[in-house]
Amino acid sequence: MEEKTIEREVIYEGKIFNVEKHVVSLPNGGTSVRELVYHNGAVAVLVVDEDDRIVLVEQYRKAFESMSLEIPAGKLEVGEEPLASAKRELEEETGYTAETLEKIFSFYGAPGFCSERVDVYVAHGLTAGTMNLDEDEFLQVQRFTFDEAVDLLASGRITDAKTIMAIQWWQLSKLK
Amino acid sequence: MEEKTIEREVIYEGKIFNVEKHVVSLPNGGTSVRELVYHNGAVAVLVVDEDDRIVLVEQYRKAFESMSLEIPAGKLEVGEEPLASAKRELEEETGYTAETLEKIFSFYGAPGFCSERVDVYVAHGLTAGTMNLDEDEFLQVQRFTFDEAVDLLASGRITDAKTIMAIQWWQLSKLK
Numbered sequence: 615m616e617e618k619t620i621e622r623e624v625i626y627e628g629k630i631f632n633v634e635k636h637v638v639s640l641p642n643g644g645t646s647v648r649e650l651v652y653h654n655g656a657v658a659v660l661v662v663d664e665d666d667r668i669v670l671v672e673q674y675r676k677a678f679e680s681m682s683l684e685i686p687a688g689k690l691e692v693g694e695e696p697l698a699s700a701k702r703e704l705e706e707e708t709g710y711t712a713e714t715l716e717k718i719f720s721f722y723g724a725p726g727f728c729s730e731r732v733d734v735y736v737a738h739g740l741t742a743g744t745m746n747l748d749e750d751e752f753l754q755v756q757r758f759t760f761d762e763a764v765d766l767l768a769s770g771r772i773t774d775a776k777t778i779m780a781i782q783w784w785q786l787s788k789l790k
Numbered sequence: 791m792e793e794k795t796i797e798r799e800v801i802y803e804g805k806i807f808n809v810e811k812h813v814v815s816l817p818n819g820g821t822s823v824r825e826l827v828y829h830n831g832a833v834a835v836l837v838v839d840e841d842d843r844i845v846l847v848e849q850y851r852k853a854f855e856s857m858s859l860e861i862p863a864g865k866l867e868v869g870e871e872p873l874a875s876a877k878r879e880l881e882e883e884t885g886y887t888a889e890t891l892e893k894i895f896s897f898y899g900a901p902g903f904c905s906e907r908v909d910v911y912v913a914h915g916l917t918a919g920t921m922n923l924d925e926d927e928f929l930q931v932q933r934f935t936f937d938e939a940v941d942l943l944a945s946g947r948i949t950d951a952k953t954i955m956a957i958q959w960w961q962l963s964k965l966k
Contacts, residue, residue: 649807651853684901721949
Protein backbone atom coordinates (compact mmCIF):
# COMPACT_ATOMS: atom_id res chain seq x y z
CA MET A 615 0.00 0.00 0.00
CA GLU A 616 3.07 2.27 0.28
CA GLU A 617 3.19 5.35 -1.96
CA LYS A 618 6.79 5.85 -3.09
CA THR A 619 7.90 9.33 -4.12
CA ILE A 620 8.91 9.50 -7.79
CA GLU A 621 9.27 13.29 -8.03
CA ARG A 622 9.52 15.84 -5.23
CA GLU A 623 9.09 19.60 -5.50
CA VAL A 624 9.70 21.96 -2.58
CA ILE A 625 7.03 24.68 -2.76
CA TYR A 626 7.72 26.66 0.41
CA GLU A 627 10.17 26.61 3.29
CA GLY A 628 8.70 28.53 6.20
CA LYS A 629 9.23 29.04 9.90
CA ILE A 630 6.31 26.87 11.05
CA PHE A 631 6.06 24.41 8.15
CA ASN A 632 7.37 23.47 4.72
CA VAL A 633 5.20 22.59 1.74
CA GLU A 634 6.10 19.96 -0.85
CA LYS A 635 4.40 18.38 -3.83
CA HIS A 636 5.20 14.73 -4.51
CA VAL A 637 4.37 12.56 -7.48
CA VAL A 638 3.84 9.11 -5.96
CA SER A 639 3.41 5.59 -7.30
CA LEU A 640 0.07 3.94 -6.45
CA PRO A 641 -0.66 0.28 -5.61
CA ASN A 642 -2.34 -0.18 -9.03
CA GLY A 643 0.81 0.92 -10.88
CA GLY A 644 -0.51 4.43 -11.61
CA THR A 645 0.68 7.71 -10.15
CA SER A 646 -0.91 10.57 -8.24
CA VAL A 647 0.12 13.91 -6.75
CA ARG A 648 0.26 14.49 -2.99
CA GLU A 649 0.40 18.02 -1.63
CA LEU A 650 2.09 17.86 1.77
CA VAL A 651 2.65 20.15 4.76
CA TYR A 652 5.71 19.18 6.81
CA HIS A 653 5.63 20.31 10.43
CA ASN A 654 8.08 19.54 13.22
CA GLY A 655 5.40 18.36 15.66
CA ALA A 656 3.80 19.73 18.80
CA VAL A 657 2.93 18.92 22.40
CA ALA A 658 -0.07 19.65 24.61
CA VAL A 659 -0.84 19.16 28.30
CA LEU A 660 -4.06 18.36 30.15
CA VAL A 661 -3.83 20.27 33.43
CA VAL A 662 -6.38 19.71 36.21
CA ASP A 663 -5.68 21.99 39.19
CA GLU A 664 -6.00 21.31 42.94
CA ASP A 665 -9.70 22.33 42.81
CA ASP A 666 -10.41 19.79 40.02
CA ARG A 667 -10.66 22.51 37.39
CA ILE A 668 -9.21 22.16 33.90
CA VAL A 669 -6.75 24.89 32.90
CA LEU A 670 -7.38 26.18 29.36
CA VAL A 671 -5.84 29.03 27.42
CA GLU A 672 -7.93 31.24 25.18
CA GLN A 673 -6.26 32.83 22.17
CA TYR A 674 -6.98 34.22 18.73
CA ARG A 675 -6.50 31.73 15.89
CA LYS A 676 -5.78 33.55 12.66
CA ALA A 677 -6.39 30.46 10.48
CA PHE A 678 -10.13 30.62 11.22
CA GLU A 679 -10.37 34.21 12.53
CA SER A 680 -11.82 33.29 15.89
CA MET A 681 -10.96 32.92 19.58
CA SER A 682 -10.24 29.33 20.63
CA LEU A 683 -10.22 27.64 24.05
CA GLU A 684 -7.46 25.02 24.19
CA ILE A 685 -5.32 22.99 26.53
CA PRO A 686 -1.80 24.49 26.83
CA ALA A 687 0.29 23.52 23.81
CA GLY A 688 3.10 24.53 21.54
CA LYS A 689 5.34 23.37 18.77
CA LEU A 690 8.56 21.44 19.22
CA GLU A 691 11.74 23.44 18.82
CA VAL A 692 14.23 21.86 16.42
CA GLY A 693 15.93 18.93 18.16
CA GLU A 694 13.77 19.25 21.29
CA GLU A 695 12.35 16.13 22.98
CA PRO A 696 8.53 16.14 23.26
CA LEU A 697 8.59 15.67 27.05
CA ALA A 698 10.98 18.60 27.58
CA SER A 699 8.87 20.69 25.21
CA ALA A 700 5.68 19.86 27.12
CA LYS A 701 7.28 20.94 30.43
CA ARG A 702 8.48 24.17 28.84
CA GLU A 703 5.12 25.02 27.22
CA LEU A 704 3.22 24.20 30.40
CA GLU A 705 5.37 26.60 32.40
CA GLU A 706 5.41 29.34 29.74
CA GLU A 707 1.66 29.35 29.15
CA THR A 708 0.31 28.66 32.66
CA GLY A 709 3.19 29.13 35.12
CA TYR A 710 2.73 25.57 36.39
CA THR A 711 5.51 23.06 36.81
CA ALA A 712 4.58 19.37 37.03
CA GLU A 713 6.31 16.56 38.92
CA THR A 714 5.47 14.16 36.11
CA LEU A 715 3.89 14.35 32.69
CA GLU A 716 2.22 11.13 31.53
CA LYS A 717 1.63 10.70 27.80
CA ILE A 718 -1.99 9.89 27.00
CA PHE A 719 -2.13 10.18 23.17
CA SER A 720 -0.15 10.92 20.06
CA PHE A 721 -2.28 12.12 17.18
CA TYR A 722 -2.23 13.48 13.66
CA GLY A 723 -4.79 16.28 13.28
CA ALA A 724 -4.81 16.39 9.47
CA PRO A 725 -3.41 13.04 8.28
CA GLY A 726 -4.47 13.57 4.66
CA PHE A 727 -1.81 16.21 4.03
CA CYS A 728 0.03 17.22 7.21
CA SER A 729 2.88 15.49 9.08
CA GLU A 730 2.27 17.30 12.38
CA ARG A 731 2.12 14.80 15.25
CA VAL A 732 0.88 16.13 18.59
CA ASP A 733 1.86 14.34 21.81
CA VAL A 734 -0.66 14.95 24.59
CA TYR A 735 0.29 14.59 28.26
CA VAL A 736 -1.56 14.78 31.56
CA ALA A 737 0.24 16.71 34.33
CA HIS A 738 0.64 15.25 37.83
CA GLY A 739 1.98 17.07 40.93
CA LEU A 740 1.48 20.71 40.01
CA THR A 741 3.26 23.72 41.52
CA ALA A 742 2.01 27.19 40.57
CA GLY A 743 4.46 29.84 39.30
CA THR A 744 4.69 32.69 36.80
CA MET A 745 3.73 32.70 33.11
CA ASN A 746 6.36 33.60 30.53
CA LEU A 747 4.88 34.02 27.04
CA ASP A 748 6.56 34.41 23.66
CA GLU A 749 6.47 38.03 22.52
CA ASP A 750 3.89 37.39 19.78
CA GLU A 751 1.71 35.20 22.01
CA PHE A 752 -1.37 36.68 23.66
CA LEU A 753 -3.47 34.34 25.70
CA GLN A 754 -5.68 34.22 28.73
CA VAL A 755 -5.61 31.38 31.20
CA GLN A 756 -9.08 30.23 32.25
CA ARG A 757 -10.23 27.51 34.62
CA PHE A 758 -13.38 25.39 34.31
CA THR A 759 -14.97 22.82 36.60
CA PHE A 760 -15.58 19.32 35.24
CA ASP A 761 -19.28 20.06 34.60
CA GLU A 762 -18.41 23.33 32.87
CA ALA A 763 -15.86 21.59 30.66
CA VAL A 764 -18.36 18.90 29.66
CA ASP A 765 -20.88 21.65 28.84
CA LEU A 766 -18.30 23.53 26.75
CA LEU A 767 -17.81 20.36 24.74
CA ALA A 768 -21.51 19.56 24.37
CA SER A 769 -22.35 23.12 23.28
CA GLY A 770 -19.73 23.10 20.51
CA ARG A 771 -17.82 26.00 22.12
CA ILE A 772 -14.63 23.91 22.10
CA THR A 773 -13.53 23.12 18.56
CA ASP A 774 -9.87 22.28 19.06
CA ALA A 775 -9.06 18.60 18.42
CA LYS A 776 -6.56 18.09 21.25
CA THR A 777 -8.89 19.79 23.75
CA ILE A 778 -11.89 17.66 22.74
CA MET A 779 -9.74 14.53 23.17
CA ALA A 780 -8.35 15.69 26.51
CA ILE A 781 -11.77 16.54 28.00
CA GLN A 782 -13.21 13.21 26.85
CA TRP A 783 -10.18 11.44 28.36
CA TRP A 784 -10.88 13.31 31.62
CA GLN A 785 -14.55 12.23 31.45
CA LEU A 786 -13.56 8.60 30.83
CA SER A 787 -10.97 8.63 33.65
CA LYS A 788 -13.71 9.71 36.11
CA LEU A 789 -16.00 6.90 34.99
CA LYS A 790 -13.45 4.11 35.43
CA MET B 791 -7.43 40.01 20.69
CA GLU B 792 -8.15 39.99 16.93
CA GLU B 793 -5.15 39.86 14.58
CA LYS B 794 -5.94 42.05 11.55
CA THR B 795 -4.14 41.31 8.29
CA ILE B 796 -1.90 44.20 7.19
CA GLU B 797 -0.16 42.43 4.31
CA ARG B 798 -1.12 39.20 2.56
CA GLU B 799 1.04 37.09 0.27
CA VAL B 800 -0.28 34.05 -1.59
CA ILE B 801 2.47 31.40 -1.53
CA TYR B 802 0.73 28.45 -3.18
CA GLU B 803 -2.62 27.64 -4.74
CA GLY B 804 -3.07 23.88 -4.77
CA LYS B 805 -5.78 21.32 -5.28
CA ILE B 806 -6.15 20.37 -1.60
CA PHE B 807 -5.07 23.61 0.10
CA ASN B 808 -3.69 27.11 -0.45
CA VAL B 809 -0.84 28.63 1.53
CA GLU B 810 -0.64 32.30 2.51
CA LYS B 811 1.64 34.44 4.61
CA HIS B 812 0.03 37.31 6.51
CA VAL B 813 1.60 40.17 8.41
CA VAL B 814 -0.84 40.80 11.27
CA SER B 815 -1.29 43.49 13.90
CA LEU B 816 -0.97 42.29 17.51
CA PRO B 817 -2.91 43.41 20.60
CA ASN B 818 0.20 45.25 21.89
CA GLY B 819 0.47 47.36 18.72
CA GLY B 820 3.30 45.27 17.26
CA THR B 821 3.16 43.02 14.23
CA SER B 822 3.91 39.36 13.54
CA VAL B 823 3.87 36.96 10.61
CA ARG B 824 1.34 34.09 10.35
CA GLU B 825 1.92 31.25 7.92
CA LEU B 826 -1.47 29.80 7.03
CA VAL B 827 -2.85 26.74 5.26
CA TYR B 828 -6.36 27.29 3.84
CA HIS B 829 -8.40 24.14 3.36
CA ASN B 830 -12.03 23.80 2.31
CA GLY B 831 -12.98 21.53 5.23
CA ALA B 832 -13.80 17.87 5.66
CA VAL B 833 -16.33 15.45 7.09
CA ALA B 834 -16.09 12.13 8.92
CA VAL B 835 -18.59 9.50 10.06
CA LEU B 836 -18.66 7.18 13.07
CA VAL B 837 -20.26 3.98 11.80
CA VAL B 838 -21.23 1.20 14.21
CA ASP B 839 -22.70 -1.78 12.36
CA GLU B 840 -25.57 -4.13 13.29
CA ASP B 841 -23.12 -6.34 15.25
CA ASP B 842 -21.91 -3.35 17.35
CA ARG B 843 -18.60 -3.17 15.47
CA ILE B 844 -16.99 0.09 14.43
CA VAL B 845 -16.25 0.40 10.71
CA LEU B 846 -12.75 1.79 10.05
CA VAL B 847 -10.81 2.28 6.84
CA GLU B 848 -7.09 1.61 6.69
CA GLN B 849 -5.02 3.55 4.18
CA TYR B 850 -1.52 4.79 3.51
CA ARG B 851 -0.87 8.35 4.69
CA LYS B 852 1.95 9.89 2.70
CA ALA B 853 2.41 12.83 5.11
CA PHE B 854 3.84 10.48 7.77
CA GLU B 855 4.69 7.46 5.56
CA SER B 856 2.56 5.00 7.47
CA MET B 857 -0.72 3.09 7.34
CA SER B 858 -3.52 4.70 9.36
CA LEU B 859 -6.80 3.32 10.73
CA GLU B 860 -9.51 5.96 10.55
CA ILE B 861 -13.24 6.49 10.54
CA PRO B 862 -14.54 7.09 6.98
CA ALA B 863 -13.86 10.68 5.94
CA GLY B 864 -13.20 12.98 3.06
CA LYS B 865 -12.88 16.57 2.04
CA LEU B 866 -15.73 18.85 1.06
CA GLU B 867 -16.14 19.48 -2.63
CA VAL B 868 -16.39 23.18 -3.50
CA GLY B 869 -19.88 24.41 -2.62
CA GLU B 870 -20.90 21.08 -1.06
CA GLU B 871 -22.84 21.00 2.21
CA PRO B 872 -21.10 19.01 5.00
CA LEU B 873 -24.09 16.70 5.54
CA ALA B 874 -24.34 15.83 1.83
CA SER B 875 -20.58 15.30 1.76
CA ALA B 876 -20.73 12.97 4.78
CA LYS B 877 -23.44 10.85 3.11
CA ARG B 878 -21.38 10.67 -0.09
CA GLU B 879 -18.11 9.75 1.64
CA LEU B 880 -19.83 7.13 3.81
CA GLU B 881 -21.26 5.43 0.74
CA GLU B 882 -18.08 5.74 -1.37
CA GLU B 883 -15.73 4.39 1.31
CA THR B 884 -17.91 1.74 3.00
CA GLY B 885 -20.93 1.15 0.75
CA TYR B 886 -23.29 2.03 3.62
CA THR B 887 -26.16 4.45 3.35
CA ALA B 888 -27.57 5.92 6.57
CA GLU B 889 -31.13 6.99 7.40
CA THR B 890 -29.77 9.88 9.46
CA LEU B 891 -26.39 11.39 10.24
CA GLU B 892 -26.21 13.18 13.59
CA LYS B 893 -23.43 15.74 14.05
CA ILE B 894 -21.37 15.05 17.18
CA PHE B 895 -18.36 17.43 16.81
CA SER B 896 -16.82 20.09 14.65
CA PHE B 897 -13.09 20.41 15.17
CA TYR B 898 -9.92 22.09 13.95
CA GLY B 899 -7.05 19.60 13.89
CA ALA B 900 -4.22 22.12 13.56
CA PRO B 901 -5.62 25.46 14.76
CA GLY B 902 -2.22 27.15 14.92
CA PHE B 903 -1.90 27.34 11.16
CA CYS B 904 -4.66 25.46 9.32
CA SER B 905 -8.26 26.47 8.58
CA GLU B 906 -9.51 22.91 7.99
CA ARG B 907 -12.68 22.27 10.00
CA VAL B 908 -13.85 18.67 10.23
CA ASP B 909 -17.51 17.92 10.96
CA VAL B 910 -17.95 14.49 12.57
CA TYR B 911 -21.25 12.62 12.38
CA VAL B 912 -22.63 9.38 13.81
CA ALA B 913 -24.64 7.25 11.37
CA HIS B 914 -28.06 5.84 12.31
CA GLY B 915 -30.14 3.33 10.33
CA LEU B 916 -27.52 1.69 8.11
CA THR B 917 -28.12 -0.19 4.87
CA ALA B 918 -25.20 -2.07 3.31
CA GLY B 919 -24.27 -1.53 -0.34
CA THR B 920 -21.27 -1.30 -2.67
CA MET B 921 -18.10 0.77 -2.23
CA ASN B 922 -17.15 3.27 -4.92
CA LEU B 923 -13.68 4.74 -4.37
CA ASP B 924 -11.90 7.63 -6.09
CA GLU B 925 -9.35 6.35 -8.61
CA ASP B 926 -6.34 7.38 -6.47
CA GLU B 927 -7.88 6.06 -3.23
CA PHE B 928 -6.79 2.66 -1.90
CA LEU B 929 -8.29 1.58 1.35
CA GLN B 930 -9.43 -1.46 3.24
CA VAL B 931 -12.57 -1.54 5.32
CA GLN B 932 -12.10 -3.23 8.70
CA ARG B 933 -14.51 -3.88 11.54
CA PHE B 934 -13.66 -3.94 15.26
CA THR B 935 -15.72 -4.81 18.33
CA PHE B 936 -16.05 -2.22 21.09
CA ASP B 937 -13.36 -3.90 23.22
CA GLU B 938 -11.02 -4.15 20.23
CA ALA B 939 -11.53 -0.46 19.42
CA VAL B 940 -10.81 0.56 23.02
CA ASP B 941 -7.63 -1.58 22.90
CA LEU B 942 -6.55 0.00 19.60
CA LEU B 943 -6.85 3.39 21.27
CA ALA B 944 -5.05 2.37 24.49
CA SER B 945 -2.19 0.74 22.59
CA GLY B 946 -1.51 3.86 20.50
CA ARG B 947 -2.32 2.02 17.26
CA ILE B 948 -4.89 4.68 16.37
CA THR B 949 -3.26 8.06 15.87
CA ASP B 950 -5.86 9.90 13.84
CA ALA B 951 -7.51 12.77 15.73
CA LYS B 952 -11.08 12.27 14.45
CA THR B 953 -10.91 8.53 15.14
CA ILE B 954 -9.63 8.99 18.71
CA MET B 955 -12.47 11.45 19.34
CA ALA B 956 -15.07 9.18 17.78
CA ILE B 957 -14.03 6.10 19.77
CA GLN B 958 -13.98 8.12 23.00
CA TRP B 959 -17.46 9.43 22.14
CA TRP B 960 -18.61 5.82 21.58
CA GLN B 961 -17.13 4.82 24.95
CA LEU B 962 -18.88 7.72 26.70
CA SER B 963 -22.19 6.98 24.97
CA LYS B 964 -22.10 3.42 26.38
CA LEU B 965 -21.43 4.67 29.90
CA LYS B 966 -24.33 7.13 29.99
